Amino acid sequence: MSKNQFYAIIVAGGSGKRMNSQTPKQFLLLKGKPILMLSIEKFYQSKYQPKIIVVLAEQEQQTWHKLVQEYHFNIPHEVVSGGTERFHSVKNALSPIADKQSIIAIHDAVRPLVSIQTIDNCYEKAISTGNAIAATLSKDSVRVQEGNKNKAIARNQVYLVQTPQTFQYPQLEKAYQQDFESFFTDDASLVEKAGYTINLCNGDEFNFKITFPEDITLAEAILNKPAYE
Ligand SMILES: Nc1ccn([C@@H]2O[C@H](COP(=O)(O)OP(=O)(O)OP(=O)(O)O)[C@@H](O)[C@H]2O)c(=O)n1
Numbered sequence: 271m272s273k274n275q276f277y278a279i280i281v282a283g284g285s286g287k288r289m290n291s292q293t294p295k296q297f298l299l300l301k302g303k304p305i306l307m308l309s310i311e312k313f314y315q316s317k318y319q320p321k322i323i324v325v326l327a328e329q330e331q332q333t334w335h336k337l338v339q340e341y342h343f344n345i346p347h348e349v350v351s352g353g354t355e356r357f358h359s360v361k362n363a364l365s366p367i368a369d370k371q372s373i374i375a376i377h378d379a380v381r382p383l384v385s386i387q388t389i390d391n392c393y394e395k396a397i398s399t400g401n402a403i404a405a406t407l408s409k410d411s412v413r414v415q416e417g418n419k420n421k422a423i424a425r426n427q428v429y430l431v432q433t434p435q436t437f438q439y440p441q442l443e444k445a446y447q448q449d450f451e452s453f454f455t456d457d458a459s460l461v462e463k464a465g466y467t468i469n470l471c472n473g474d475e476f477n478f479k480i481t482f483p484e485d486i487t488l489a490e491a492i493l494n495k496p497a498y499e
């Protein structure tokens with residue numbers, strides 16, 4: 271296919287405060303399977319056959335290893351330790367990767383409904399343009415707050431950013447040398463600050479981030495739809 275080595279970094283190092291559950295949300299079950307396993311399975315089915323790196327907080331790794339055995343989960347993957355913020359988790363996952371030809375997709379473990387088509391589109395576009403970020407146009411009208419007023423802006427200029435966010439390695443290498451700022455809520459904002467132009471590609475309507483308890487109900491309903499892949 272190409273001389274590139276493909277990677278998928280699946281970040282699952284968070285504690286899921288907004289989910290308000292004893293079990294970290296990446297281990298909650300959807301259709302009887304831990305959410306993290308569903309996300310890994312999607313990347314395993316990519317035609318780019320990425321090496322899979324999973325980021326987990328140190329204190330959750332034993333639970334994960336038990337789940338792997340319990341569910342007879344045999345997709346090969348490397349586990350690396352998470353950090354305080356998502357930024358630090360991604361940075362830890364990048365450290366074992368040294369090949370400058372690598373194309374790296376970074377994906378939130380808690381977006382298990384991502385389509386394989388989106389994953390592949392992001393890899394394909396990143397090969398030719400340097401990076402590709404899954405995003406969807408806003409369906410709702412949009413207003414921004416300015417001081418104590420708010421104002422309408424054109425919704426066809428507003429994208430809602432998802433993951434995967436896929437990059438050629440040198441862009442991530444440079445971006446992750448920056449110090450953490452709270453503005454860096456995703457990888458694209460870091461790479462942009464490092465001086466690169468960001469390219470968007472079509473995300474999926476169903477590729478939402480499981481954040482609050484009601485997102486589990488919604489994801490379960492989508493997965494039970496007969497037409498779901
Ligand atoms: N230190 C962190 C924080 C977040 N993440 C991961 O980044 C993704 C998106 O983050 P978010 O939805 O905010 O997850 P949490 O931080 O777990 O949730 P919350 O903000 O509600 O605590 C998740 O897959 C999460 O596990 C991570 O790997 N390391």
Ligand SMILES: C[C@](O)(CO)[C@H](O)COP(=O)(O)O
Pocket residue numbers: 356378431432433455456457479
């Ligand atoms: C990376 C991300 O999912 C893109 O939309 C998002 O920025 C993560 O934000 P969170 O505050 O860590 O949930």
